Amino acid sequence: MSAAAPAGTETAGEDEMTARFEALVGAGEAVEPRDWMPDGYRRMVLRQLAQHAHSEIIGMQPEGAWLTRAPSLHRKSVLLAKVQDEAGHGLYLYSAAETLGVDRADLLDALHEGRQRASATFNHPALTWADTGTIAWLTDGAAVINQAPLCRTSYGPYARAMRRVCQEEAFHVRQGYDLMRALCEGTPAQKEMAQDAVNRWWLPAVALMFGPPDTEAGGADARTAAVGAAVSRRAMAWGIKRHTNDELRQRFVDSCVPQAERLGLSLPDPAIRWNEERGHHDFTPVDWDGYRRALGEDTHWARQRVAHRRAAHEDGAWVREAAAAHAARTPNTDGDDIPEARA
Amino acid sequence: MSGRQPEGAPASWEVFLRPRRGLAHQHMGSVRAHDPDTALLRARDLYTRRGDPLSLWVVRSDAVHTASPDEHDPYFANARHKPYRYPEQFAPLTTEKGPDGEHDD
Amino acid sequence: MNTTTDPAANTTTDPAVSTTTDPGGLRLDPGLAVHLLRLGDDALVLGQRLCQWITRAPSIEEDLALSNIALDLIGQARVLLTRAGGLDGTGRDEDALAYARTDREFTNALLTELPNGDFAATVARQLAYTHYAVAYYEALGGCPDPELAAFGQRAAKEVAFHRLHADTWTERLGLGTPESTRRMQRGLDLVWPYTAELFDEDDVVRALAAAGTIPSPAPLRPLWERSTTEVITRAGLTVPTPAWQARGGRTGLHTEEFASLVAELQSVNRQFPGGTW
Numbered sequence: 001m002s003a004a005a006p007a008g009t010e011t012a013g014e015d016e017m018t019a020r021f022e023a024l025v026g027a028g029e030a031v032e033p034r035d036w037m038p039d040g041y042r043r044m045v046l047r048q049l050a051q052h053a054h055s056e057i058i059g060m061q062p063e064g065a066w067l068t069r070a071p072s073l074h075r076k077s078v079l080l081a082k083v084q085d086e087a088g089h090g091l092y093l094y095s096a097a098e099t100l101g102v103d104r105a106d107l108l109d110a111l112h113e114g115r116q117r118a119s120a121t122f123n124h125p126a127l128t129w130a131d132t133g134t135i136a137w138l139t140d141g142a143a144v145i146n147q148a149p150l151c152r153t154s155y156g157p158y159a160r161a162m163r164r165v166c167q168e169e170a171f172h173v174r175q176g177y178d179l180m181r182a183l184c185e186g187t188p189a190q191k192e193m194a195q196d197a198v199n200r201w202w203l204p205a206v207a208l209m210f211g212p213p214d215t216e217a218g219g220a221d222a223r224t225a226a227v228g229a230a231v232s233r234r235a236m237a238w239g240i241k242r243h244t245n246d247e248l249r250q251r252f253v254d255s256c257v258p259q260a261e262r263l264g265l266s267l268p269d270p271a272i273r274w275n276e277e278r279g280h281h282d283f284t285p286v287d288w289d290g291y292r293r294a295l296g297e298d299t300h301w302a303r304q305r306v307a308h309r310r311a312a313h314e315d316g317a318w319v320r321e322a323a324a325a326h327a328a329r330t331p332n333t334d335g336d337d338i339p340e341a342r343a
Numbered sequence: 344m345s346g347r348q349p350e351g352a353p354a355s356w357e358v359f360l361r362p363r364r365g366l367a368h369q370h371m372g373s374v375r376a377h378d379p380d381t382a383l384l385r386a387r388d389l390y391t392r393r394g395d396p397l398s399l400w401v402v403r404s405d406a407v408h409t410a411s412p413d414e415h416d417p418y419f420a421n422a423r424h425k426p427y428r429y430p431e432q433f434a435p436l437t438t439e440k441g442p443d444g445e446h447d448d
Numbered sequence: 449m450n451t452t453t454d455p456a457a458n459t460t461t462d463p464a465v466s467t468t469t470d471p472g473g474l475r476l477d478p479g480l481a482v483h484l485l486r487l488g489d490d491a492l493v494l495g496q497r498l499c500q501w502i503t504r505a506p507s508i509e510e511d512l513a514l515s516n517i518a519l520d521l522i523g524q525a526r527v528l529l530t531r532a533g534g535l536d537g538t539g540r541d542e543d544a545l546a547y548a549r550t551d552r553e554f555t556n557a558l559l560t561e562l563p564n565g566d567f568a569a570t571v572a573r574q575l576a577y578t579h580y581a582v583a584y585y586e587a588l589g590g591c592p593d594p595e596l597a598a599f600g601q602r603a604a605k606e607v608a609f610h611r612l613h614a615d616t617w618t619e620r621l622g623l624g625t626p627e628s629t630r631r632m633q634r635g636l637d638l639v640w641p642y643t644a645e646l647f648d649e650d651d652v653v654r655a656l657a658a659a660g661t662i663p664s665p666a667p668l669r670p671l672w673e674r675s676t677t678e679v680i681t682r683a684g685l686t687v688p689t690p691a692w693q694a695r696g697g698r699t700g701l702h703t704e705e706f707a708s709l710v711a712e713l714q715s716v717n718r719q720f721p722g723g724t725w
Contacts, residue, residue: 034411060503060511067499071717072543072725073492073526077519080499084392084515087508091389095372098355104375105352129716161372168393179725186724193720308503316506318631319567322624324351327377329623374509380616387609388512 025239030156033099041238045155046100048240051118053093054111058118058305060086062126063135071129078175079132085172089165096157112310121208123302130183130190130197136176138201138256142209144169145252154239177259184263191264198260199268206269207286210249218246219285253283355404356382360390361397368400376401479652480661481536482555484596485545486698487584488528489556492546493706494577495521496713497564506567513613517574520606527599543725547717551702551710558697559642561706565635568628571617572635578611579676580646580668587663596662615679622683633685640688645695647672 017036024031031037064083070076094104110116121139126132147169150162183194213220214228228245235241253272260267271284353375359368371390376382382401391399410418426432498518505511526542533540540548559577564570585607588600621632647669649657657664680687696702717723 032411034409057508064503066716067502068496068712069716071547071720071723073522073529073546075725076499077522077526080502080515080519080522081392083502084512084519087512087515088389088392090508091374091512092372095374098373103352157372182725187720187722190720190723312504312506315504316510316567318625318627319506319510319621320353321351322621322628323353323377323381325624325628326620330378376509377620381620384513384613384616385509388509388516392516 022237025154025237028239029154030159031154032156040234041240042100044235044238044240045158046097046102047116049093049097049100049155049158050102050107050110050116053090053097053107054116054118055122056086056090056093057111058122058309059139060090061305061308062122062124063132065126066129066132069129070132075179078179082136082172082175085168089168092161092164093158096155096161099157108313112306112313114306118305119208120302121204122305123299124200124204125301127200128193128197130180130193131201133176133179133183133194134197134201136172137180137259138176138198138205139209140169140172140176141256142205142252144173145248145255146209149242149248152239152242177263180263180265184265194263195265198265202268203291206249206253206283207288207291210252211245212288213246213249213286214244215246218244218249220288224288249286250280253281257281353377354382356386356401357404357407358382358386358390359400359402360386361399362394364397368398373404374401475535476537477535477661478537479656481532481534482652483656483662484528484535485532486555486557488525488532488545489554490560490577490581491521491528492525493554493556493709494560494573495519495525496709497561497573498570500564501570510567514570517610517613520610524599524603524606531596531599543717547714551707552700554697554702554706554710555700556697557642557645558694558703559639559646561697561703561709562639562642563705565638566631567617568621568631568635569638570635571614571621571632572639574610574614575618575636575676575679576639576643577646578607578614579672579679580643580665581607582611583668583671583675584663584665587668591662592660618679618685619683622680622685629684632683636680636685637688637690641690641692642694643672644693645697648695648698650698 018038021031021035021037021041024035031041060083063079063086067076067079067083070079094107097107098104107116111118126135144166147162147166151159151166153159153162180194183190212224212228214225214232216222216225218225220228232241232244236243256267257272257274269284271282273282275282354377355373355375356379357373358371360371361368371386374382374385374389376385379401383399386399386401390396495518498514498521501514502511502518505514525546529542529545533542533545559573562569562573582604585600585604589597589604591597591600618632621628623629624632647665649664649666653662653665656662677687717725
């Protein structure tokens with residue numbers, strides 16, 4: 001890329017640039033990599049992109065652990081295709097993040113050193129085969145609800161990556177539901193395994209996939225709600241987010257209740273019931289602080305996920321070094337020896 | 344396209360894919376690889392898991408020279424204020440079609 | 449799944465020469481079933497080994513590459529196992545063959561079950577297998593059975609990409625750092641004694657090949673030697689000349705590590721008798 005500084009900074013003041021930027025976003029236009037953008041916007045997009053990418057990569061682990069044990073060759077193929085998509089989605093998103101001028105290696109280092117985190121949803125263990133179905137049905141289901149609006153997020157490369165992610169993610173939810181249906185229609189022991197998995201994954205999906213409550217109705221105290229709402233408002237004004245966390249959480253619960261009924265599984269929340277007046281299902285508000293304490297970074301699985309990732313990275317260092325050394329000694333493949341023009 | 348490159352880090356490559364016959368190559372995103380052959384393998388694994396794509400290009404990101412409005416406004420001023428480049432500025436060739444909106448293709 | 453027949457009906461004939469029709473009218477060929485089961489077990493077991501890499505590969509790109517290869521292998525295994533179950537008169541489907549046999553009943557070549565080792569050992573195993581499998585599947589693409597021929601042509605294309613991946617990494621590791629060179633050579637040395645079994649022929653294979661039903665693997669060996677030697681030499685490495693050759697997988701005599709691989713493969717399936725998935 002050319003090293004020239006964006007010309008705009010020389011010809012227009014910061015305020016004028018900000019006004020122009022906000023007008024662009026306000027008009028529903030996409031922000032593209034070489035556009036001038038406020039620092040706060042760049043940081044917010046980058047933070048979200050990085051966490052999203054890290055979640056895809058860390059999210060490979062709970063399901064990946066069952067690849068060798070899938071109980072039929074069809075399910076093994078499906079799970080392989082799914083885990084592979086997650087690696088792919090992580091890479092799409094790292095590629096989008098790199099358009100903001102960061103390096104992927106730095107993002108991975110930040111994950112490995114605990115400076116950036118993946119969604120805490122995946123800090124739960126996948127204890128049975130049914131967990132793979134439940135993760136796909138519930139957490140991927142939550143992800144789709146979360147991510148569908150991101151296909152129109154204001155940062156162009158993020159939106160484009162998300163359109164590809166969402167197209168592919170639809171298969172994840174469907175196969176998860178299909179896997180659960182097979183278990184529910186199977187032997188009593190299979191159905192029991194399915195219910196046990198739902199009991200353990202429901203709350204992580206409801207709470208963690210959507211982030212902290214950002215409305216008082218969602219269960220936050222007034223102060224937390226105000227802070228959450230302010231962050232959400234900023235993100236919405238910039239077109240990074242399109243809905244509050246609690247709106248999306250409600251949409252998720254509303255979509256899951258009838259699906260669980262069809263499967264003959266119960267969702268582990270006695271407060272779930274249809275509220276005619278609101279036109280939505282009521283459910284127990286998320287006790288975010290309590291949840292955060294129980295599932296902070298200092299749990300076995302939180303540490304295990306990062307340690308697993310770091311071990312793979314460190315074990316593979318000699319391979320990556322070999323590829324670099326090979327490229328350095330092979331002409332015309334890397335570095336500065338590419339001729340200016342080829343005949 | 345990225346900024347700083349750590350020592351020994353794989354280069355960034357922009358990936359272009361022709362999704363089917365009759366279409367131009369489209370920009371898909373980027374991959375990281377130390378050499379063009381590996382970049383192609385990775386582009387194939389990452390961007391062709393579905394569909395029946397026909398062809399792939401990889402181009403080193405730092406070989407792409409760019410011009411965009413914020414940086415080089417004069418590049419793009421050329422297209423503006425020249426309505427006479429568009430066919431709808433002129434009388435339609437068929438009289439049946441109204442002058443407002445319906446155009447010949 | 450095909451109609452089940454009395455298994456005893458097949459044991460009375462020599463599987464190497466018999467081609468009969470079961471009461472349901474389906475063509476039985478226990479000899480061909482044995483052969484296809486071996487090819488299917490190769491693909492299944494190698495695919496299972498590659499599954500063990502996922503989330504542990506040297507880079508996320510390699511997680512993706514290895515899972516792509518595993519996915520193709522499992523797909524090939526499903527076709528081959530299904531066909532084998534239809535031909536042997538037992539009517540077993542792909543899952544009955546993958547999940548209800550004991551480790552002693554698997555007939556994959558020992559090469560495919562070798563533990564992953566480091567990335568270089570896996571690449572060496574992939575190099576040996578893919579150069580053989582492309583050659584064999586291409587030959588199978590010309591066999592008289594149209595269904596089998598179509599499978600051979602498709603599988604040859606898939607494995608040709610796996611071969612490209614293996615060639616690429618053999619070269620990069622061979623010509624990389626002193627450490628990678630040492631590891632890649634060690635990987636080749638580790639794997640090479642297990643390559644001869646891929647080309648072995650017994651009475652079953654000889655009878656099928658003589659009848660023109662399938663291509664013979666043994667004559668492909670010089671071709672395999674030439675093409676692997678070319679890659680290994682280009683990578684600045686030495687083609688191993690092992691003083692011994694391991695055999696046994698084709699007759700169910702496996703490595704000690706194999707029993708745990710099969711136990712892991714089948715654990716969930718066996719935990720839920722009568723389960724449907």
